Amino acid sequence: MSEGEHKLYDERGQFMQAVKDGREIRDADWTTCRVVLTTDRVVLIGDEKRSVTIDALEQVNDRFDVNQAAAVEGSYTALKTEGTVFLVTTPDQGAFETALYKASLNNGILLVQHPAVEGGVIQDVEWTKAKVKISEEAIRLAVADGQKVTIDRNDIGDVDTDERTIDGQDRTVYEVEHTEDDRSVETHLTGEPHHTAVMGALLEEGVERHRANLDLDGVEKQVIMALHTGVSPFDIPEFVDRDVERVEEIFDRLIEYDVIEVERERTEVALTPEGRQVAGETIGDG
Template sequence: MSEGERKLMDDRGQFLEAVQNGRDVQDADWTQCRIVITTARIVLVTDEKRTIPLDAISDVGGRYDVNQNAAGVASYVTVRIENDDVLLLRAPEQDEFETDLYRAFIDNTILYVQHPAVKGGVVQGTEWQRAKVKLTDEAIQLAIEDGQYVTIGRDDIGDVESDDQQVNGTERRVFEVEHTDEDGTSVETHLTGEAKQVTILQEVLQEGAERNQANLDLSPVEQQVIMALHSGVSPFDLPDFVETDVEEVEEIFDRLIELDVIETIRERTEVEMTSRGRQVASEEMGNQ
């Protein structure tokens, strides 16, 4: 390896050459290989060795089901090379493999970040800053130039929207990422970077959002409860806010907890006076 180059992954895997010199390979099939990923290249080792510099890769992600051999596989990563070749790669631990691949492109690179751009539903007017990024299996970690260290848990990404915006005088694709901060408050962090960084970020963020997507059949009242909680309404004020009695709101809480939409922070004990308690209260009032 060249000076400064680091190995990120070295494991068995498979590749399928879906496109060669710009033409689909209709009879392409999976080939067993050893896959080595470094901070500078991808190496596929069979009887021969094929080296793909990261600089020669134009795009990563998405599916390219060139034939049934590709379509029949649930998960792989697509690598598009500037000479019009397309390779599909897979490994036994696919999630970890894809993280290592994405790390090769974005670890220790500089992104542009607004944090928090939105907090508790309120726009903060935060300026764009530079941030060094590090990707792990669990999180996107950002060291922002003002000294903030921000962690976006990949299991904590609630929603991702993208838009083209002017960032420091340049038109860029910006990702608006909803997650929670260290206090559990809903925030948005806005992220952008260079073209290839944006491609990788899109894959990482969409994968994180998909982890949390659920096909929930929620009633209108349940939807109102979720939106009220998201906007900062106290759980104790919810019955009045959604014009529903306390018992129904508590039943909704139980259902949302089962669906892993909300979680219990602490429980309030509901009490009523016993006959002995009433007697004690009467004695205390008589003594006053």
């Protein structure tokens, strides 16, 4: 390893080269290998050694099913560089991916707007540099203006992307909805291409942890929207014009689906990330 480079992950696994020189390899198959991740690169050691430089990553996809052998694999990480895609699977895919996020982002410098949106209201804040630190639990940002911003990886309600020109440079911006002091906020993040390639995968992984796969009726969505806009749980029956017993049944169902959670008393509830995601989708549908 080069000076300053150190190992973050070392485990037996498999890889498949799905794209070489820009061409998909339809007959590619999995090869057993040793997967070594350092602060600089991913090294795949099998019949020969293959290496992917972290700073060369253009995209980190969760799926790139080039053929049936790839499609039937339950979990892998797709590493895309110019003209090349490697699929990598390990016994603990989550641990490997978190190590990859750390390798790419830890101590990197991002541009941050925080809070860009607070309580649904756009805030007039400037882009500011921030140093990023990734852990199993959170994305932590030390902002140049002194702010300490923490985005809980279990509390990412939704992520949108936008293309903007910032300081004369075209950039991909991630708009991340999460909570701060029990209020909904958006933090906007961008950076160099090799940072945003991995940041996108990290944020989408957070969304997928909580993506609601629900079949909610109109009244249940009204309850979610009422909570999202600040209506007290005790006022919900009158707000949605339903009796208390019906609203209690709705609360039970939404708690079961992990859309709301009990805070103090039985009917004192608040939206979870999944619930905020449903609320955002309902607003969009409207």
